[in-house]
Amino acid sequence: METAPTKHDVFRIALYYCYIPIEEAVQDHIAFHEETCSRLDLCGRIRVAAEGINGVLSGTKSNLICYEQELQESLTELMSSRSDGTNWDLDMKYCHLRTDLSIESQLFTSISIRPTDQVVSLFDLAKQTSIDCDCVFRSKNGGGKDKRQPESTTISSIYQKSLAQASHGKHPAPHLSPEEWSAKLFTLTSDNKNDIVLLDCRNVYESNVGYFRYPNTTTLLTNTRQYSELPQVFIDQIDRLAKCSHIFSFCTGGVRCERATQFLDQLLEERNKAKSSGIKTKPQIYQLHGGIQKYLEAASTNDALFNQFKGKNFVFDWRRTDPVHGDTITGSCLVCEEPHDDYDNGHAPAENCASRCFQCRILVLVCPRCRPTVLCWGDEHSEDRPFLSCGGIGDKCLKTVPVREIQN
Ligand SMILES: [Zn+2]
Ligand SMILES: [Zn+2]
Ligand SMILES: [Zn+2]
Known part of the structure; x- marks a missing residue:
């Protein structure tokens, strides 16, 4: 029955x-x-x-x-x-x-x-149209000696080019199913000759509670505060990204990788064009089809995947994290540094009890033991409890969180 x-x-x-x-x-x-x-x-x-x-x-x-x-x-x-x-x-x-x-x-x-003007807002069209990337390519390639592009290269011009490329044919970053993702990583890491980056296209409060790790690769947490910061992070990290052989890009459900990898591929292309000499290779970029969500579902029924996603999948609904996950805790309490990955400390996210930086309101991890000892955003003022910001106790709000590289 x-x-x-x-x-x-x-x-x-x-x-x-x-x-x-x-x-x-x-x-x-x-x-x-x-x-x-x-x-x-x-x-x-x-x-x-x-x-x-x-x-x-x-x-x-x-x-x-x-x-x-x-x-x-x-x-x-x-x-x-x-x-x-x-x-x-x-x-x-x-x-x-x-x-x-x-x-x-x-x-x-x-x-x-x-x-809306985009499926997801990779581009804050008002803010980013005029950021000049030309100077980035020149200075990174040695003292302005490289040939100039005929017109200045801006984030939005690179984005427009990547869209035009995409409309002509297939996506520069092939979609991999969870099974293909694991199989390709297995093959490419087996001889230890490739420099492989697992690229997290999500925000810092998402990566804090879970991300991919795979032996003999590097996990790169972009640590953005919002998606529209990603183009700037790619520009800042372009030398690191250009020297690797393969980039495996992932996000929650797949949508953020679509435009992000298109943009990154175009950015690498422009960088090669701006280089007057040297080897012009470009890493092969892949994106995880269906994102972490599909991967964790597949891993929960297929032992052959050996679940390489550590921690939880942060989601933008009233669950906060998806119930399908392994038992690794990747996060830690901002105060005592003990392993911790629950922003809501047992409450339903809909109750709005999550701990947040008292200055910028971003989600912060504070364990139930430390929580009563600090003041977070929305707490009633108290003289004997210090304020907690996203950078730690006191006035340490982080305007930008540095990119984090994890050697696996
Ligand atoms: Zn993705
Ligand atoms: Zn703690
Ligand atoms: Zn803050």
């Missing part, structure tokens, strides 16, 4: 994205989501851009499956009117709720469906 699913198991959090030329149909497509989500009782957030869609929704598993089918149909119909035969792939992930928290505390309670 089949056992009835537990109540938690009736629900799912669905994550998805799809790069697809919606173009002028953005408003119509928003109307589709509004009608469908309301009918199927789904809540969460959906971004609809001319270049594609990105969403996270909570609801019953069966309703989410209906939604996926209707979305497939809607996108197929939209694309059938286009003559260019664009390839697109709706990458939907169904995540479990945590069983240590109540169902209600983990579901979204409202829906936001809005038009």
